[in-house]
Amino acid sequence: MNTAPGATQGAWRDSSNFFHKGTNKRWVTALRNDQVAHYEEVAAERLEPELCQWLAGDNATSSA
Numbered sequence: 001m002n003t004a005p006g007a008t009q010g011a012w013r014d015s016s017n018f019f020h021k022g023t024n025k026r027w028v029t030a031l032r033n034d035q036v037a038h039y040e041e042v043a044a045e046r047l048e049p050e051l052c053q054w055l056a057g058d059n060a061t062s063s064a
Contacts, residue, residue, distance in 0.1 A: 040052075043055065
């Protein structure tokens with residue numbers, strides 16, 4: 001299944017390039033601490049706890 005934006009319109013030669021695994025921690029310096037705290041606050045207010053855990057990378061609750 002192609003879930004990258006524009007994948008069905010041929011925008012990507014290989015839509016897997018759109019997604020990163022995060023294994024090399026490129027994201028670590030992308031946000032300041034206050035931005036991370038704001039994200040976590042908003043996510044906790046608006047999302048189910050299981051989704052917050054999944055987004056944070058805690059896939060232990062995943063049934064997949």
